[in-house]
Amino acid sequence: MTEGAWRAELGDFLRARRGQITRAEVGLPPLGRGRRGVGLRREEVAVLSGVSVTWYTWLEQGREIHPSRQVLDAIARALRLSGTEHDYVLALAGYAAPRREAGAGPQEAPGHVRRLLDALAGYPSYAIAPDWGISAWNAAYARLYPNVASVPAVDRNLLWLVFTDPYVRALLPDWQVASRRFLAEFRAEAGPRLGEPGFTALIERLRAASPAFREGWENHDIEGFTSRERVFLHPVAGELRLEHHRLAPSDHPGLHLVVYTPMPGTDAAERLRLLGGEVS
Known part of the structure; x- marks a missing residue:
């Protein structure tokens, strides 16, 4: 123009x-x-x-x-x-849009986002708020990570679970690499908000609860998100090789939808069926 x-x-x-x-x-x-x-x-x-x-x-x-x-x-x-x-x-006028302040806890996913997650059926999918609080998920994700429904709401945060939940640690055979990657991605996104009370409280809780987080946080690593292959070792389905995607609804850009689909050339689709649900 x-x-x-x-x-x-x-x-x-x-x-x-x-x-x-x-x-x-x-x-x-x-x-x-x-x-x-x-x-x-x-x-x-x-x-x-x-x-x-x-x-x-x-x-x-x-x-x-x-x-x-x-x-x-x-x-x-x-x-x-x-x-x-x-x-x-x-x-x-050539100015960037203002940054919208994030709340202290998980933002509630609206109904249409929840219905979209459910429509993904056999593909494990969930929604995260700017502080990575998990605000919605589908049945396939609950089968991949059964604790998501029972964990206290204050702890239902992806970064918190990666660094403190033994089930998640066992689910990730490359936990050392994956956890550092998650931390670098979180820091890249959360940097401008780190002074907000909700983010400060999350970081302080993690520093106190996880020596691995504390060490990684001091490295100040930054990395942008890219879709990529992820490997999970599930106690029922065995090794799952999935492709990790993330999308943002245009009407709720503060929410990100995380979707895992079968990696091409693998038996991930068949293994996901072992968890129940339809996989196209």
Whole structure:
């Protein structure tokens, strides 16, 4: 998009939202007898945003001005823009979307995410929040890792389980390598949030509970996620060679769906059937 095009689109978008907002939402009375209580004047948006009327008018007109991120944030608040709308305004002006704060515990997976996990049937799948709390899983994952349903909610965190659950350790024949890889991926994703209370509490609990975690954490290793082969040694199905995938729903980007599918050229599909459930 050319500079002139994004300026025009930004101006049109702000003008449209200014005309749609309910005046009562921002504590303003209706415009007068017989007039709708919807829509703000430019000068009202300017006052609510803390910018001059002339400057805001130029912004709506697509003039050659350079709005700062702070000003766009203030206008987004004044117009009561949704998170998606706020991101859109910032993207038009060339700014990255703001980081949404993660909660202290596992974020609840919405119904449509749970139904998607269930639809994956014989493929072990689960959802994790930004702090890697496991917030949903399907029956196939519960058969791969039976403890997921019984572990206390505070401990139902992928990083915590990898470093503290003996069942998980036995399930991973390459635990030393896999656990370090998980830790490096977690740190790469969680870095900007490590000062948040929920993340701080998780790290401190792990440092106290696991010498292996404590040692690995001090190495400060960073690694991005890539789909790859994973090997599990299951007490019923035996050696499972699965491909590890991770996806993010566009309407809930804070959640990641982890899906394990049979590795091509192996007998993993047949072995998964030993756990029950259909595998296509």
